[in-house]
Amino acid sequence: MDSIVVTGGGALHGEIPIAGAKNACLTLMPATLLSDEPLTLTNAPRLSDIATMSQLLASLGAEVTQLQDGQVLAMSSHDIDNLTADYEIVRKMRASILVLGPLLARAGRAVVSLPGGCAIGARPVDLHLRGLEALGATLDLRDGYVHADANGGLKGAVFEFPFVSVGATENILMAATLAKGTTVLKNAAREPEIVDLAQCLRKMGAQIEGEGTPTITVQGVETLHGATHPVVPDRIELGTYMLAPAITGGEVECLGGRIELVGAFCEKLHEAGIDVEETKRGLKVARKNGRAKAVDVTTEPFPGFPTDLQAQMMALLCTAEGTSVLEEKIFENRFMHAPELMRMGANIDVHGGHATVTGVERLRGAPVMATDLRASVSLILAGLAAEGETVVSRVYHLDRGYERVEQKLGACGARIERIQAA
Ligand code: UD1
DSSP states (O other): OOOOEOOOOEEEEEEEEEOOOOOHHHHHHHGGGGOOSSSEESSSOOOHHHHHHHHHHHTTOOOEEGGGGGGEEEEESSSSOOOOOOHHTTOOGGGGGGGHHHHHHSEEEEEEEEEOOTTTSSOOOHHHHHHHHHHEEEEEEEETEEEOTTTTBBBBOEEESSSSSSHHHHHHHHHHHHSSEEEESSOOOOHHHHHHHHHHHHHTOOOOOOOOOEEEEEEOOOOOOOEEOOBBHHHHHHHHHHHHHHHOOOOEETTTTGGGGSSSHHHHHHHHTEEEEEOEEEEEEEOSSSOOOOOEEEEEEEEBBBBGGGHHHHHHHTTSSSEEEEEESSSOOOHHHHHHHHHTOOOOEEETTTEEEESSSSBBEEEEEEEEHHHHHHHHHHHHSBBBEEEEEEHHHHHOOOSSSHHHHTTTTTTOOOEEEO
């Protein structure tokens, strides 16, 4: 397995281009299953999770062609000849469950493996299933698979999510586009990825209103047609690279970054004494006045502070002046990066859903292990500011969600290299 070696100490200066959002792309890709005409995505990120979704769609009979070095995905679901999403692919990535709604809506039937366990908590898919049942589907769980039947066609309904779920909102929104009549989704997720999906579906002929608010209304249509859609910039990659100069000092411009994608996060950076400036090309971040200051952070659904930036924010707070409390409200067991950061000299006390971080003046490089996608990048960020060498192993997690991380940080002066496993 590859590892990444970071030698810390230097300030970062330069610019980093922000890729299309992994999480948006992972829901836009299954949308191809809704139509027999081509769907083309531009600004796609080049990541192993995208390759996994391509493999899953191909296993169902869709064609996925990568153009322009993988930044354009040309897809066609003209000939869907398999309605079973196999465990061998689904187990690699939870987002695979997002083929269930589209397959069911288009083909009337689907068999999708349950995603199984995950490093950051139980993460069930019950809301996805309850929403599809509300649209009239019959679901049978056996042998680790969901066997779904649309009983002659899905029907519009009012469905209220008991709590916000990004994936369940996406799955049911896609299914509702081809259901008979009107669907009203209440307490829907408001993430930019949902807005991006709704905009793409509308280009395909869907009738959707209210995306970005808690109530989304969908008027079902008979068929959807082809479209071309650019994937929204990745707000988590953006936030991650905004934290790099905040941690090391220096100044980095994140190209393509937009403030409305990271509003709550920017407020916390500001509180911590980090400068964020909107430029014509993106967002410029600088730490000019000594150490960052401690801030308290609570993760929440959008527009709140994203759980996917909690680990990286913790890396900043490890060397901030004072004591910060981080509260994780979306996932249980999402502080697995804390013991690794402590190996680097951080002072962190985890108690249930809270972590108290008392800033130290300097971290020290150490061998550490990545436990999940966002945890792995938080260790790289911490390594950039640490004294000496940090070796992050198990970086396959990183490759699921960050393209060319060594090149992007290296171009700003970071000393970072990948050691390929023999
Ligand atoms: C998506 C993102 C992930 C991000 C998360 C929260 C993708 C591919 N992944 O994950 O990076 O961290 O949103 O912003 O877009 N839950 C249930 N039952 C369900 C569904 C969810 O109990 O049927 C729970 C989850 O365990 C979690 C919470 O609801 O505690 C929120 O999860 P959800 O918003 O669904 O996250 P994902 O869509 O899986």
